[in-house]
Amino acid sequence: MTAELIDGKKAAERLRARVAELAALFAEDAGRKPGLAVVLVGEDAASSVYVRSKGKATVAAGMESFEHRLPADTAQADLIALVDRLNADPAVDGILVQLPLPGGLDAQAVLTRIDPDKDVDGFHPVNAGRLATGLNGFVPCTPYGCLMLLKAQLGELSGLNAVVIGRSNIVGKPMAALLTAADCTVTIAHSRTRNLPHHLAHADIVVAAVGRAGFVRGEWLKPGAVVIDVGINRTPAGLVGDVEFESAASVAGAITPVPGGVGPMTIACLLRNTLVAAHRREGIALDPQAI
Numbered sequence: 681m682t683a684e685l686i687d688g689k690k691a692a693e694r695l696r697a698r699v700a701e702l703a704a705l706f707a708e709d710a711g712r713k714p715g716l717a718v719v720l721v722g723e724d725a726a727s728s729v730y731v732r733s734k735g736k737a738t739v740a741a742g743m744e745s746f747e748h749r750l751p752a753d754t755a756q757a758d759l760i761a762l763v764d765r766l767n768a769d770p771a772v773d774g775i776l777v778q779l780p781l782p783g784g785l786d787a788q789a790v791l792t793r794i795d796p797d798k799d800v801d802g803f804h805p806v807n808a809g810r811l812a813t814g815l816n817g818f819v820p821c822t823p824y825g826c827l828m829l830l831k832a833q834l835g836e837l838s839g840l841n842a843v844v845i846g847r848s849n850i851v852g853k854p855m856a857a858l859l860t861a862a863d864c865t866v867t868i869a870h871s872r873t874r875n876l877p878h879h880l881a882h883a884d885i886v887v888a889a890v891g892r893a894g895f896v897r898g899e900w901l902k903p904g905a906v907v908i909d910v911g912i913n914r915t916p917a918g919l920v921g922d923v924e925f926e927s928a929a930s931v932a933g934a935i936t937p938v939p940g941g942v943g944p945m946t947i948a949c950l951l952r953n954t955l956v957a958a959h960r961r962e963g964i965a966l967d968p969q970a971i
């Protein structure tokens with residue numbers, strides 16, 4: 681292996697520590713802690729684990745965590761009613777509805793019901809539009825975390841070629857928007873892309889968000905490329921990313937591991953977005969450069 685390992689766990693710990701300091705200052709000024717509400721519908725094992733670790737991280741950062749667990753057979757109207765209550769609750773700065781929702785529930789309708797100014801996931805169309813047009817809003821946590829890792833690794837991104845593999849609303853599309861705003865030349869690849877290796881051969885930055893274990897091979901990469909592996913795939917061999925780590929690490933300049941790469945940054949960015957939401961709601965200034 682020649683690639684440098686990008687330590688997302690350490691970067692996330694640093695970000696969480698900064699958020700915790702600023703959350704303590706906020707609590708002094710506002711007379712209350714920032715609050716994050718997480719809604720989990722159903723009993724999906726992986727989702728339960730995530731929700732528990734989000735709750736722990738929220739409390740550790742000096743924020744209030746409100747967990748709402750609903751049965752898998754919850755009616756759409758009841759879920760919408762809960763979102764309405766959270767929208768109206770002054771103690772709640774951020775709302776996250778854990779995805780995927782059980783079959784029968786309309787995720788898009790639920791996400792669109794969340795007050796855009798409490799939408800710390802950045803999934804509301806208003807926030808997607810703000811990101812696309814360069815306005816201040818909430819940026820989805822996973823791509824935001826990826827951008828932070830890239831900037832820490834490379835410094836200036838201007839003029840670099842980036843290939844984003846995947847075009848989902850929660851990872852690929854906002855990732856491409858962020859890289860475009862950072863003046864990269866961005867290619868978005870997806871399941872209909874012809875000759876992915878051709879595109880990757882020119883990529884200084886590769887972000888893989890495909891959902892297929894070990895999909896990206898080292899021999900497709902440009903030597904020295906910085907590779908961000910978003911994939912979380914549970915295999916009999918354990919948790920693996922979308923990049924074939926061994927072969928990629930012998931060609932790339934730097935690469936994120938799975939676990940310990942993008943995942944921890946996602947949670948840290950969720951806390952960051954909640955802190956920002958709390959400041960905006962209370963009209964308390966927060967220097968964006970401070971975090």
Ligand SMILES: NC(=O)C1=CN([C@@H]2O[C@H](COP(=O)(O)OP(=O)(O)OC[C@H]3O[C@@H](n4cnc5c(N)ncnc54)[C@H](OP(=O)(O)O)[C@@H]3O)[C@@H](O)[C@H]2O)C=CC1
Nearest residue numbers: 822846847848851870871889890891910911912942943946
């Ligand atoms: N670390 C973290 O914090 C997070 C990790 N994840 C993980 O990231 C991965 C992606 O998540 P998500 O974006 O939600 O997934 P989606 O399933 O929504 O999107 C996958 C994307 O990959 C594309 N794709 C599928 N097959 C190929 C192929 N053969 N070649 C090129 N592109 C392909 C799809 O293309 P098309 O659009 O044509 O179907 C689609 O755009 C998953 O492993 C998920 O678990 C997700 C969120 C957070």
Ligand SMILES: Nc1nc(=O)c2c([nH]1)NC[C@@H]1CN(c3ccc(C(=O)N[C@@H](CCC(=O)O)C(=O)O)cc3)C=[N+]21
Nearest residue numbers: 776777778779780801912939940941942943944946947
């Ligand atoms: N509304 C919503 N917002 C999300 O942000 C959201 C979601 N729904 N649904 C599911 C995906 C996935 N996701 C992850 C978060 C943390 C890790 C994480 O911390 N991973 C650890 C490993 C955890 C483990 O061992 O399972 C790591 O990569 O090191 C992974 C994945 C957020 N998501």
